Amino acid sequence: MDAETVKKVLEENNVRWVLCAFSDIRGFLQTFSIPAKVFMENSVFERGIGFDGSSIRGFRSIEKSDLVWMPDPATLKVIPWIDDPIQKTAIMFGDVHEPGPAEVADCDPRAYVAKSLEKKLGDDGMSVIFGPEIEFFVFEGIDPTRLAWDMWVSPNGGAGDSWGPPRVMPESSEIEPGGFFIRPKEGYFRPPPEDTTMEYRNELSYYLEKLGVFVEYHHHEVATAGQVELDFRPKTLVDVSDAFYLYKFAAKNIAAMNGLLATFMPKPLYLDNASGMHINQSLWEGKPFEGNPVFGDADDEFMLSQKARYYIGGLLEHAKALTAICAPTINSYKRLVPGFEAPIYICWSPRNRSALVRVPMYVKSPSAVRLEYRGADPSCNPYLAFAAQVAAGLDGIKKKIEPGDPVMEDVYELSPMKRKELGIGELPTTLRDALDHLASDEVLIKTLGSHIFDAFMSLKYDEWNQYCLYITPWEILKYIDI
Structure with missing residues (x-):
C-alpha cells in the first residue's frame, strides 16, 4: 500500500482519525491521533509528524527531545469495531526518525533493530x-x-x-x-x-x-x-x-x-x-x-x-x-x-x-x-x-x-x-x-x-x-x- 492507496482507503471508509503507532523500548505500544484529512497531504509521508521523544521511556533526554514519526503506508488498518462516524479510526505503524527527517533514530526498536536485521537478511538472500x-x-x-x-x-x-x-x-x-x-x-x-x-x-x-x-x-x-x-x-x-x-x-x-x-x-x-x-x-x-x-x-x-x-x-x-x-x-x-x-x-x-x-x-x-x-x-x-x-x-x-x-x-x-x-x-x-x-x-x-x-x-x-x-x-x- 502506498500513500495514494492510504488516502483512498481513508476516504472510502469515512475515517476521521488515524492512530499513529510505534513502541517504546520496554515494549509498550504508543499512539497519538491525527485527523485523517492530514494524511490527504503528501507532506505527511515526506516530512512525518514531530513529537516529544523525551516523554517516551528510553528515547531521548529533554535537551534533544525532538523526533519525527514517519508513517509506514503498508501497515494502515481500519479499526473494525468502531462504527461511530465521529469516532471512525484507523491505525498505522511508523518508524521514528531524527529531525529532518534525516535518518532512523537509534532509539526505535522497529526501524533501528527489527527492520535493520530484516534488511541484512534480505541482502544475504x-x-x-x-x-x-x-x-x-x-x-x-x-x-x-x-x-x-x-x-x-x-x-x-x-x-x-x-x-x-x-x-x-x-x-x-x-x-x-x-x-x-x-x-x-x-x-x-x-x-x-x-x-x-x-x-x-x-x-x-x-x-x-x-x-x-x-x-x-x-x-x-x-x-x-x-x-x-x-x-x-x-x-x-x-x-x-x-x-x-x-x-x-x-x-x-x-x-x-x-x-x-x-x-x-x-x-x-x-x-x-x-x-x-x-x-x-x-x-x-x-x-x-x-x-x-x-x-x-x-x-x-x-x-x-x-x-x-x-x-x-x-x-x-x-x-x-x-x-x-x-x-x-x-x-x-x-x-x-x-x-x-x-x-x-x-x-x-x-x-x-x-x-x-x-x-x-x-x-x-x-x-x-x-x-x-x-x-x-x-x-x-x-x-x-x-x-x-x-x-x-x-x-x-x-x-x-x-x-x-x-x-x-x-x-x-x-x-x-x-x-x-x-x-x-x-x-x-x-x-x-x-x-x-x-x-x-x-x-x-x-x-x-x-x-x-x-x-x-x-x-x-x-x-x-x-x-x-x-x-x-x-x-x-x-x-x-x-
Whole structure:
C-alpha cells in the first residue's frame, strides 16, 4: 500500500482519525491521533509528524527531545469495531526518525533493530518467519486495593501439589455461572460451559482477521478460568511484530467492550500456570514458503539440517542473555520456575516440551521444519525479542556452535547430577541475573545498538531496584511476628 492507496482507503471508509503507532523500548505500544484529512497531504509521508521523544521511556533526554514519526503506508488498518462516524479510526505503524527527517533514530526498536536485521537478511538472500503462540488472561476485573493474598493456601506456602484456589479479586471468575469451575492447571482445551471465553475468542478472531491477522485456531489454556491462546499465521520479522501489537490492541479493546480485562502480565495467578509466548521460527533462502527452507533435511532423523542445529546452538549459547530481552519483567521470573510447564533448563529436543528449544514433529517434511523457542513471554518488546533470537541463531550458524545431543527425557524429572552430567544449564532466576548476562553478550548488544542497550539496561535496573525496595504482603505475613 502506498500513500495514494492510504488516502483512498481513508476516504472510502469515512475515517476521521488515524492512530499513529510505534513502541517504546520496554515494549509498550504508543499512539497519538491525527485527523485523517492530514494524511490527504503528501507532506505527511515526506516530512512525518514531530513529537516529544523525551516523554517516551528510553528515547531521548529533554535537551534533544525532538523526533519525527514517519508513517509506514503498508501497515494502515481500519479499526473494525468502531462504527461511530465521529469516532471512525484507523491505525498505522511508523518508524521514528531524527529531525529532518534525516535518518532512523537509534532509539526505535522497529526501524533501528527489527527492520535493520530484516534488511541484512534480505541482502544475504535470506528471510525469516515467526509464528508466536501468545497466551493471556481474561478477567472480570482487577482491583489492586482488594487483592486476596493467598500464599497460605497450603501448609508449605506453595510447595508441592497443593492447589488452593488462586484469586485475583475476592469475587473473581474462577467459579463459573451454574456452579462450574476450572481447577488450577486443568483448563487446557476445556469446552463450554466450563470455558466461558469461547464467544470472546470468536469475536476477537473475527476482528483480528479484519486487521489482517488470521487466527488458525484458538482455545482455553492450561490455567484456571480465563487463560486463552489464539495462534495466527506466520509472518516475517517486522510484520509479525506489528501483528503482535495488533493482537494485544484488539484483545484489550474487545475485552473492554465486553466488560472484561485482558492482561498480558506473565504470571497474574499464584500457584497456577503463567502466560508464555512460544516462538516458532524458520529461516529461508529467498522468500518464505517460496524459496528453500534452511532448517529442513529429509535425510536427518529429526528432519533437521546442520544449519538448523547450529542455529539451535546459537539460541542455547545466548539463552541466558536472551532471557533479559524475551522475559523482561520482574513478574516474568515468577513464570520461569519448575512445575508450571515453563522452560528453565537450557537444552533442546524434538517434541519434548520440557526443553528450552523444541522441534515440533507434527508433520515430517523438510519444508515444515521449524524451531520453537519457549523462553519468552508476552511482556517483551517483539521487535527486540524476535530480532535478538535471529541474531543468536545466526551467530550459531556463523560459529558452527553444536547444540549437543537432544534431551529425550522429561528434564524436570532429571536429578541435578544427571543434568550436570548432560551439561544442561539453567536460565536466570531473576531479572537482575538475566541483565547481568545480557551486559556481557556482545552479539546481542550489537543487535540492539548502544542506545537501546544502554536505555534498556537503565530502565530494567531501575525496575529491579524498585522491586527490591518494596515491602510485599508476603514479607509482612512471613516476618511480622519474628
